[in-house]
Amino acid sequence: MTHPVAELLQDALAGRFPVADGGWHRVPPWRAGVEAVLAFTGHAVLAVGDDIPDERLAALGVDGYGGAHHPRVLLDLAGSGGWIDSLDALLVRRGGGSAALVDRPDLADHSRVAFARGLRDDVRVLGRPDGSGALATVGRGIGGLAEISVELDAAARSRGDGVGLVHAAAAAVPAGEPVVAAVAPGNAASLRAFLAGGFRVVGSVQLFRPARN
Numbered sequence: 145m146t147h148p149v150a151e152l153l154q155d156a157l158a159g160r161f162p163v164a165d166g167g168w169h170r171v172p173p174w175r176a177g178v179e180a181v182l183a184f185t186g187h188a189v190l191a192v193g194d195d196i197p198d199e200r201l202a203a204l205g206v207d208g209y210g211g212a213h214h215p216r217v218l219l220d221l222a223g224s225g226g227w228i229d230s231l232d233a234l235l236v237r238r239g240g241g242s243a244a245l246v247d248r249p250d251l252a253d254h255s256r257v258a259f260a261r262g263l264r265d266d267v268r269v270l271g272r273p274d275g276s277g278a279l280a281t282v283g284r285g286i287g288g289l290a291e292i293s294v295e296l297d298a299a300a301r302s303r304g305d306g307v308g309l310v311h312a313a314a315a316a317v318p319a320g321e322p323v324v325a326a327v328a329p330g331n332a333a334s335l336r337a338f339l340a341g342g343f344r345v346v347g348s349v350q351l352f353r354p355a356r357n
Contacts (some may be wrong), residue, residue: 149175151290152189161184162184164186168187170188171190179192185228228352234324234346239319241311241315256295269281270313289322294309307340
């Protein structure tokens with residue numbers, strides 16, 4: 145069954161967005177132990193457990209005009225022992241293209257791979273066939289959709305190589321299928337690479353692992 149967030153993102157990819165009514169609605173989490181706040185223009189979506197009543201969310205000031213991402217909301221939902229990710233730009237495109245990456249198990253110990261496996265399922269570790277350290281991860285992430293992340297060798301940065309790596313990672317997803325990426329806006333170089341690599345911003349997302357009573 146397709147997760148409601150996957151449906152929202154596929155609609156957004158086609159240019160159909162939630163009504164900008166200032167409101168919000170909730171959906172179940174798509175992965176056990178991982179919850180999220182997502183925002184589109186004028187509407188928020190909370191993928192949280194059913195132990196959180198609507199009244200609690202309303203009392204925290206959740207709304208579709210930025211209130212859903214307020215720090216007090218995330219701190220309350222995550223709990224004092226929870227983990228909260230950065231607030232990311234949410235990007236989508238369709239998969240397909242010229243695949244230039246291969247499976248690279250030698251890169252499996254990279255910190256970016258460990259991060260991806262903590263939030264996504266069925267994570268593949270890909271890299272260039274020349275043995276360089278540039279890597280990409282492809283797994284089932286936000287909404288159960290294909291989600292990618294990339295990282296260049298330190299020596300290869302600031303040369304425009306990130307755009308090609310983004311294209312190559314997206315090519316590892318079957319043609320026509322939606323691909324998601326979450327990029328911190330402060331990481332301007334990465335955001336530019338994803339935008340130049342065919343992605344477009346459709347909203348924002350903040351993941352967290354709750355540890356609440």
